[in-house]
Amino acid sequence: MEALLDVIKVNAKSDFTLELEFENGEQRIFDMKPYLRKKPYQCLTSYGLFGCASIDYGTVVWPGNIDIAPETLYDASVPIE
Numbered sequence: 001m002e003a004l005l006d007v008i009k010v011n012a013k014s015d016f017t018l019e020l021e022f023e024n025g026e027q028r029i030f031d032m033k034p035y036l037r038k039k040p041y042q043c044l045t046s047y048g049l050f051g052c053a054s055i056d057y058g059t060v061v062w063p064g065n066i067d068i069a070p071e072t073l074y075d076a077s078v079p080i081e
Helices: 033-037 041-045 070-075
Strands: 007-012 017-022 027-031 054-056 059-062 066-068
Touching (some): 007 054, 007 059, 027 070, 033 041, 041 066, 059 070, 066 070
Antiparallel strands (some): 007 017, 017 027, 054 059, 059 066
16 A cells, blocks of 8 residues: 655646645646536635635645545646656
């Protein structure tokens, strides 16, 4: 089993992607659009709220106690080239 990697930086983009940096130095892009149709992420369809993404406890969080697992962010993201 691989160790979980904490997210140390996030930049929410207007196309509903997240630019992420993980503790191992990797920079990756996560496409949030497929998740916006599911609870609890449905309320993030306005960029005003989506853009409030921040880091807490090693993962991405939004106001309203919304978060996403760091392993999901890593596994479903692609490296920035």
